[in-house]
Amino acid sequence: xxxxxxxxxxxxxxxxxxxxxxxxxxxxxxxxxxxxxxxxxxxxxxxxxxxxxxxxxxxxxxxxxxxxxxxxxxxxxxxxxxxxxxxxxxxxxxxxxxxxxxxxxxxxxxxxxxxxxxxxxxxxxxxxxxxxxxxxxxxxxxxxxxxxxxxxxxxxxxxxxxxxxxxxxxxxxxxxxxxxxxxxx
Numbered sequence: 001x002x003x004x005x006x007x008x009x010x011x012x013x014x015x016x017x018x019x020x021x022x023x024x025x026x027x028x029x030x031x032x033x034x035x036x037x038x039x040x041x042x043x044x045x046x047x048x049x050x051x052x053x054x055x056x057x058x059x060x061x062x063x064x065x066x067x068x069x070x071x072x073x074x075x076x077x078x079x080x081x082x083x084x085x086x087x088x089x090x091x092x093x094x095x096x097x098x099x100x101x102x103x104x105x106x107x108x109x110x111x112x113x114x115x116x117x118x119x120x121x122x123x124x125x126x127x128x129x130x131x132x133x134x135x136x137x138x139x140x141x142x143x144x145x146x147x148x149x150x151x152x153x154x155x156x157x158x159x160x161x162x163x164x165x166x167x168x169x170x171x172x173x174x175x176x177x178x179x180x181x182x183x184x185x
Contacts, residue, residue, distance in 0.1 A: 007044045010080050013136040014042065018076075020181050025172075027132055027165045030151040039073035048081045050092050057096055057140060061105055064142050075142040083138040086117040096140055110148070112141035131177055132165045 018040075023032045034040050043060055047053045057077060064075050083089035093113050100106045114135035123129055155161075169177060 010044045010078055010137060011042045014076060014078055014139065016184075017135050017181075020183065021131075021177075025165075025168055025180070027161075027168070029155055029161065030147075034073045037073075039069070039071065041067075041072045041075040043075060043077045045077065045079045046081060047079065050082070050088075050095065053079055053082050053092060054095055054099060058099055058103060061100065061103060061109055061142060064144070065105060065108060069144060069147065073144065073147060077140040077142060078137050079140070080137045083115070086115050086119055089113070089115045089138050093140070108145055110143050110145060112143060114139040114141060126174075128169045128172075128174060128177065129166045131169050132162070 018031065018035060022028050023035060041060075041064070043056075045053060045056050047056055060075055060077050064072060083092055090113075093111065096111050100109060100111065114133050115138045116134060116136060117125070118133040118135075119125055119130050120127075120133075172180060
């Protein structure tokens, strides 16, 4: 692990981000339930090469597909030693999406993306909008399509989540977001 961090430190940083940003700012109204129920699997990869990450990712996709959703509803596959560069991460995300197809899992599972330097197309690197998908480490979030469908059915304005998240972050601004994230609660 880079920066002298270990697996527990990486997971702690991701859990802090999840509870403060994702759940605390309600960036994903579906995250709290699986977090509270302990249905999130945290996997810290030690892989550095894209080929190794793809092998591990294929194992995790299969494990998620075969797991009881009451036990493992979703997986956060964290790659602290790979993809420091966002463009490299995006290339790996393309391979991960292709892997879903090759494994015959497209339609059953999907991958959401988070990265410390996440940047939406058409934005500047420091735009606050990008912070909706910024995590302390590169993360491939493995989700079940059926869970997404249930969540969207339960949340009638699901299509508005993205816009609401950007509004929330714009209201906070960089300083407000930074202060929010420093809080340890």
